[in-house]
Amino acid sequence: MNIQTKKKVNKAFLYAVQIFVAVVFVIPLVWMIVSSLKPEVDIFKDMNSLATLMLNNPTLENYKEMFARSEIVNSMLNSTFYIAMILIIGIPVNALAGYSLAKLNFPGKKIVLGLIIALYIVPFETVLLPLYLVSNGLGITNSYLALILPFVGNCFNIFLFRQFFMSMPKDLEEAASIDGCGPLKTFVRIVIPNSKPVLATATVLTVTTHWSDFMWPLISVTSKEYKTVQLAIQGFFTDPPVRYGPIMAALVFTTIPIIILFLLLQKYYVEGITSSGIKG
Structure with missing residues (x-):
C-alpha cells in the first residue's frame, strides 16, 4: 500500500468515525422531536428498533x-x-x-x-x-x-x-x-x-x-x-x-x-x- 492510498484509507476511516459519533449524538434529538409529534400511546413503541424514529400519525396535541x-x-x-x-x-x-x-x-x-x-x-x-x-x-x-x-x-x-x-x-x-x-x-x-x-x-x-x-x-x-x-x-x-x-x-x-x-x-x-x- 503506497503512501497516497494509506492517507486515503486513514481519511475515510476518520470520516466514518466522525459520522458514527454524529449519528450517536443526533439520534436522541431526532427521537425527541418525533416523539413530540406522536400520540402518547405511541411514544415508547418499538424502542428496540429504528421504527421508533418513524412518524406515522403526526399530531400537534402535545404542543397544545x-x-x-x-x-x-x-x-x-x-x-x-x-x-x-x-x-x-x-x-x-x-x-x-x-x-x-x-x-x-x-x-x-x-x-x-x-x-x-x-x-x-x-x-x-x-x-x-x-x-x-x-x-x-x-x-x-x-x-x-x-x-x-x-x-x-x-x-x-x-x-x-x-x-x-x-x-x-x-x-x-x-x-x-x-x-x-x-x-x-x-x-x-x-x-x-x-x-x-x-x-x-x-x-x-x-x-x-x-x-x-x-x-x-x-x-x-x-x-x-x-x-x-x-x-x-x-x-x-x-x-x-x-x-x-x-x-x-x-x-x-x-x-x-x-x-x-x-x-x-x-x-x-x-x-x-x-x-x-x-x-x-
Whole structure:
C-alpha cells in the first residue's frame, strides 16, 4: 500500500468515525422531536428498533397541551432576560480580567491566575449552600439579582479570554501605543473588535450553561414570577397528570433557541475554541 492510498484509507476511516459519533449524538434529538409529534400511546413503541424514529400519525396535541398546562413562554422570557443581563455585565468584566492576565504585568499575577483556575475546578455543588446563604444574607433571593449577580464573574470565561488574548499579535497593541492609546483605550478600540471568535464562544457557553441550569434557580427563586425554563419543564414531571408527549414538546420548544444561537455563531464558536485551546 503506497503512501497516497494509506492517507486515503486513514481519511475515510476518520470520516466514518466522525459520522458514527454524529449519528450517536443526533439520534436522541431526532427521537425527541418525533416523539413530540406522536400520540402518547405511541411514544415508547418499538424502542428496540429504528421504527421508533418513524412518524406515522403526526399530531400537534402535545404542543397544545404544553401551552395549556404551563406558562412556558413566560419562563423562556425570564431565562432570556437574566441570561442577557449576565452577558451584558459579565462579558466585559471577564474580558477585562482576561486581558489583564494576558497583557499586563502586576504583582501577584500568577497567584491570581492560579486561583481562577482552582476556582474553576471546584464543583458548583460544593459552593451551592454558601452561595445561597450569602445571597439570602444580602436579601436578593427570590429575585432576578439572585440569578444574575453570582454569575457575572466566570472563571472559565476569564481563562478563555486570557488564552485568546495571549495569542493576539503584539504589533496591534504596539501600533495603538504609538498612537497614544493607553491599555483601556487599546482594549476597547483594538482588542475587542478583533475578538469576535472568543466573544461568540463565551456567549454560547454562557447561554447553554444557564439555559439548562436547574439547581440554582430551584433554590434561589420560589415565585412563579421568576420561574426559569428548567423549572417550567420540571412542572410537567411534578404536576399530575405526567404525560410524556407534552414533556417532549416542551423539550423541543425550549431547545430551538439554543440550536438557532449555535447555528448563528457556529463559525466564530469553532474558531474561538480552536484558537483559545491551542495557544497560550
